[in-house]
Amino acid sequence: MDEAGYLKAYDGSVYEKPSVAVDILIFTIEDNKLKIYLLEREEMPQRGKLALPGVIVGVRESLDEAVERCLLGKTGFSDIYFEQLYTWGEVDRDPRMRIISVSYMALVPIETLSGKSKGDFTNWLFDVDDLESIEERLAFDHKRMIACGRERIRNKAEYTHIAFAFLPEIFTLPQLQKVYEILLGKKLYKANFRRKVSPMLTETGEYTCGDSHRPSMLYRVSENES
Amino acid sequence: MDEAGYLKAYDGSVYEKPSVAVDILIFTIEDNKLKIYLLEREEMPQRGKLALPGVIVGVRESLDEAVERCLLGKTGFSDIYFEQLYTWGEVDRDPRMRIISVSYMALVPIETLSGKSKGDFTNWLFDVDDLESIEERLAFDHKRMIACGRERIRNKAEYTHIAFAFLPEIFTLPQLQKVYEILLGKKLYKANFRRKVSPMLTETGEYTCGDSHRPSMLYRVSENES
DNA sequence: ACAATAGTGTCTGTGAGACAGTATCGA
């Protein structure tokens, strides 16, 4: 019934198919800013413009597998948290051909990126809350995709634990608070914040040191949370 | 570069493409229950099983246009509220061929459905909170799609106004409360509920009558809301 | 001693939850 890209209907007629891609919004926190990983396009059209990493979905590959293939190829990592965002299906969103894009977002601690990196990642990290400055350089409809991801992060920071995805296993409460403030885009009160998050954390008993001020206790996420 | 279903890569090789479909979860409220519209499949495979209405997305048609085409074809209506839910991309979710499904949910008042219906709709409406009883009759992976939609409704009922999509323009507060109770799956306190919703409603001044008890004021959603 | 940041105690106001009461229809 399905032969290599054509769809044969019951009346025998044959239809063209759209292509399907996944595009990935890789977010991280660097210099107290929420940043996104973008690549400079090397091919026409839109050559030189900034684009999300993405791949065409193969016919024998699930969407999640395509995401993992893309993440592994672009960053050298597997084992990264990601979730589906939205599927963009306008006819003319890509000038080359009809292509439907399933967007995902991945959240990574900056330590992971710069640690085993191949190539210099930080050159390709852009402040998400200052997109205006690179607005003209963004390819296709990737600007609104990023806006969509930014909103999702803001919302999910309120009622889920995505903030932890930006931190290593062990972290301090001031670090965690800073992440929340960046994701939510507003200052928080220390005492209230600590009351709120402490029930889901476990003390390690260890402290930071060498900071020329009072040390900070190190925590990890409790077993039953995460 | 793109010829009728094949994707030609830069090295000249040619890849097969997946097909793309939209599947629609049409929800309504009937007999104080949240129900979903399902069709009995007339073709193999899974003939006789219950399936969501859906269509294959054409190459010159956006996802939203495909949804509208499907809604119009199955229900005879345009102008229905719908939103995208999730995109399902496992390789073997359909035994016939590789097909990626973008699921949407549509919310309609039962009056709209039964009003200008073509055919008897209520025969195809199933209680969403009693899926176990028809679990074996559900086609493909449509059961988990419905579960996904059910959850979305429960969540969005808390912080958005989707409840109104199930009601006509004019309604009473007891009616509205009942809708919320069905969507959330729990009883609410009358006084608290009224305090919460009344700020976004406008009184019409009209009342219900003939009900053998105290009449109920009729409301509509205020201009700046909805 | 001082700068700097970590961490705590406590007051206040708002709002959800719970429940008891009053109002108004048809029969």
Add this chain to the structure above:
DNA sequence: TCGATACTGTCTCACAGACACTATTGT
């Protein structure tokens, strides 16, 4: 008058917000 449902008043308690206070490091 009574059954039934619409609608209102008010108490309590938990918790977010706000702010002032104490604690502990390096220099």
